[in-house]
Amino acid sequence: MRLELVKRKERSHKMAMLSPIIAIGLTALAAAIIFAVSGHNPLEGLYKFFVEPLTQQWSLQATIAKATPLVLIGCGLAVCYLSNNWNIGAEGQFIVGALFGSALPILLPDFESGATLPLMLVFGALGGALWALIPAVLKNWFNTNEILTSLMLVYVASLMLDYLVRGPWRDPDGYNFPESRMFSDAATMPDVFGGTMSLSTPITIVIALILAVVLAKTLKGFEIRVMGESPRAGSFAGFSAKRLTLFSFALAGGLAGLAGTMEVSGGLNQLLPTISPGYGFTAIIVAFLGRLNPIGIIIAGFVLALSYIGGEGVQSAMGVSNKIASVIQGLLLFFVLACDTLILYRIRLVSHHAPAGETSHV
Amino acid sequence: MFEAVLLTVITAATPLLIAAVGELVVERSGVLNLGVEGMMIMGAVVGFAVANQTGSGALGVVAAIAAGMAMSVLFGFLVLSLVANQVATGLALTILGVGFSGLIGEAFIGVPGLKIPSLYIPGLSDIPFIGPVFFQQDAIVYLGFALVAGVAYTLFRTRIGLVLRAVGDNHASAHALGYSVIKVRFMAVLFGGACAGLAGAYMSLAYTPQWVENMTAGRGWIALALVVFSSWLPLRVVAGAYLFGAVSVLNLHAQAHEMLNIPSQLLSSLPYLATILVLVLISANRRLTLVNTPACLGKPFVPDR
Numbered sequence A: 001m002r003l004e005l006v007k008r009k010e011r012s013h014k015m016a017m018l019s020p021i022i023a024i025g026l027t028a029l030a031a032a033i034i035f036a037v038s039g040h041n042p043l044e045g046l047y048k049f050f051v052e053p054l055t056q057q058w059s060l061q062a063t064i065a066k067a068t069p070l071v072l073i074g075c076g077l078a079v080c081y082l083s084n085n086w087n088i089g090a091e092g093q094f095i096v097g098a099l100f101g102s103a104l105p106i107l108l109p110d111f112e113s114g115a116t117l118p119l120m121l122v123f124g125a126l127g128g129a130l131w132a133l134i135p136a137v138l139k140n141w142f143n144t145n146e147i148l149t150s151l152m153l154v155y156v157a158s159l160m161l162d163y164l165v166r167g168p169w170r171d172p173d174g175y176n177f178p179e180s181r182m183f184s185d186a187a188t189m190p191d192v193f194g195g196t197m198s199l200s201t202p203i204t205i206v207i208a209l210i211l212a213v214v215l216a217k218t219l220k221g222f223e224i225r226v227m228g229e230s231p232r233a234g235s236f237a238g239f240s241a242k243r244l245t246l247f248s249f250a251l252a253g254g255l256a257g258l259a260g261t262m263e264v265s266g267g268l269n270q271l272l273p274t275i276s277p278g279y280g281f282t283a284i285i286v287a288f289l290g291r292l293n294p295i296g297i298i299i300a301g302f303v304l305a306l307s308y309i310g311g312e313g314v315q316s317a318m319g320v321s322n323k324i325a326s327v328i329q330g331l332l333l334f335f336v337l338a339c340d341t342l343i344l345y346r347i348r349l350v351s352h353h354a355p356a357g358e359t360s361h362v
Numbered sequence B: 001m002f003e004a005v006l007l008t009v010i011t012a013a014t015p016l017l018i019a020a021v022g023e024l025v026v027e028r029s030g031v032l033n034l035g036v037e038g039m040m041i042m043g044a045v046v047g048f049a050v051a052n053q054t055g056s057g058a059l060g061v062v063a064a065i066a067a068g069m070a071m072s073v074l075f076g077f078l079v080l081s082l083v084a085n086q087v088a089t090g091l092a093l094t095i096l097g098v099g100f101s102g103l104i105g106e107a108f109i110g111v112p113g114l115k116i117p118s119l120y121i122p123g124l125s126d127i128p129f130i131g132p133v134f135f136q137q138d139a140i141v142y143l144g145f146a147l148v149a150g151v152a153y154t155l156f157r158t159r160i161g162l163v164l165r166a167v168g169d170n171h172a173s174a175h176a177l178g179y180s181v182i183k184v185r186f187m188a189v190l191f192g193g194a195c196a197g198l199a200g201a202y203m204s205l206a207y208t209p210q211w212v213e214n215m216t217a218g219r220g221w222i223a224l225a226l227v228v229f230s231s232w233l234p235l236r237v238v239a240g241a242y243l244f245g246a247v248s249v250l251n252l253h254a255q256a257h258e259m260l261n262i263p264s265q266l267l268s269s270l271p272y273l274a275t276i277l278v279l280v281l282i283s284a285n286r287r288l289t290l291v292n293t294p295a296c297l298g299k300p301f302v303p304d305r
Helices: A013-037 A042-055 A057-082 A090-107 A114-143 A146-166 A200-217 A219-229 A230-238 A239-268 A281-291 A296-316 A324-344 B001-027 B036-055 B057-079 B086-108 B131-137 B139-156 B159-169 B173-175 B181-207 B219-229 B233-258 B262-270 B270-284 B286-292
Strands: A002-007 A345-350
Touching: A002 B233, A013 A042, A013 A296, A013 B219, A042 A057, A042 A296, A042 B286, A057 A090, A057 A219, A057 A239, A057 A296, A090 A114, A090 A219, A090 A239, A090 A281, A090 A324, A090 B159, A114 A239, A114 B001, A114 B270, A146 B036, A146 B057, A146 B219, A146 B262, A146 B286, A200 A219, A200 A239, A200 A296, A219 A230, A219 A281, A219 A324, A219 B286, A230 A239, A239 B001, A239 B086, A281 A296, A281 B086, A296 B139, A324 A345, A324 B057, A324 B086, B001 B036, B001 B131, B001 B139, B001 B181, B001 B219, B001 B233, B036 B057, B057 B086, B057 B181, B086 B181, B131 B181, B139 B181, B139 B233, B159 B173, B159 B181, B219 B233, B219 B270, B233 B262, B233 B270, B270 B286
Parallel strands: none
Antiparallel strands: A002 A345
């Protein structure tokens, strides 16, 4: 028996919709097996992991709070990946954005006005964009592989954060703990809708919707898609691959930086040696699960956020390590990529002995 | 002092060397596997766990190689059998490996490890300076050099190497000549997985004999950069690995001797900054990179019947 791929005449739209759902199903199956192998009731595990977070108000709110940065970062990454720019350093851009955004409340704690928060958000987006432009510029000028450089900068960014919170930005009244001073009220992201969610969430959704329109309806969106699928065709239309590299990296970095600032000014209210449970990497999964489409990414961000909350849920209720969350996230990306094959190809199993024609379609 | 520095450089360079030479073979066959970090960390945790349970370092190493290969089978199935996107699948492999190793390794945090013994050759090992540096290393250090020599010989002096390079440079022609592109690539991917697993075992059984979450700390990615640095020539991987080994231990020695007043975080970031610098220097020289870059690197192949 072996697999054989038969190219479809055209993209299967049905499979494009179905493949993320099949992937989630297969991931749940794999998760059930992991629960069973580690000696737990698989059904209880699946329920606690995927369903229970949705049944209570606090956990639903926590899921939305976790989904927000994932969606914002994932939207930017989608633009990169659509245009064939492999930015995998969003984690670093998130951190540098948070550092730029925090500079104001940490260095000028007495500057409390209505402009504080908007300025922080602008700085945050700027910081993330600048950090992301490093691999983009290196790619354009020196032909450097952007995958490796953007990833290396993640390590540099987290060491920078570590240095600042243990060194110059440490809270002077903080008993030597490695943390910055707390942000003032003017530097804190307000809650909206009766305190159910941070202002970050509606901001993120608005940005995702704008991006969805830009990608689907505007010339820029056309440029991004054409340059990803056929740079040669795009260059005849006058699009510049180098300009698009700068644009997509700056956009992705800017959104990741904005997410970083909103995270520290919303949830944490100060800088700590670690400010992200790997949002920048999980957002890569979000982007692919959401089919590189902002609307899909909103849904995918929620699904991946569930895995964080669900991971904590199974840990406290069943004593399963919450590390299982990152295993499930990794499996999910695997299954998404595998299922995407079905969009372009039909898969059939061929037995070595069967004559041609006696094949079974899947 | 110099001898001590040199010894730490060797241990720091060995995992980079082994992982990079494995990935070099993979890329020569035309496949880009960005999952080196994931395969390496799985090798590290499985090697540690098996050595800890059985008390045998050798079994740990074998298990680590098997773990790296198992991960590479997943990758190979997706990108070769299902023509999934290579970049994304490699990333998935790394994300999965980092997550899975954290889950497996949770039971082994803080457990004292087992160090692979160094070889001792009576006579030779006792020579001052030369003895400790050249004749008192553990077996994997020598194995690393043997791997480089073997890969260099196989790639450029044997028929297998010729076929492998043909598949990597022009898969359509290789297919037309009757070679199974997919099979050759799968073998190369498996070899890469075995090397990454071995490199991981070296991390947790020799470099720092313990399990710490995320202990490979980006070395898999640096190994990928080393392949670019070497411009796909095995012997240059040695130079690159030792250069990076030196940069990464500079950190330890500088901190131990309180050199200057440099923040430790800056020193720790040197290997990553050096990687970027080296990539810039090498990639800017188009003649150097284009000559040896496998022409089909990263391009999917679907055999027509």
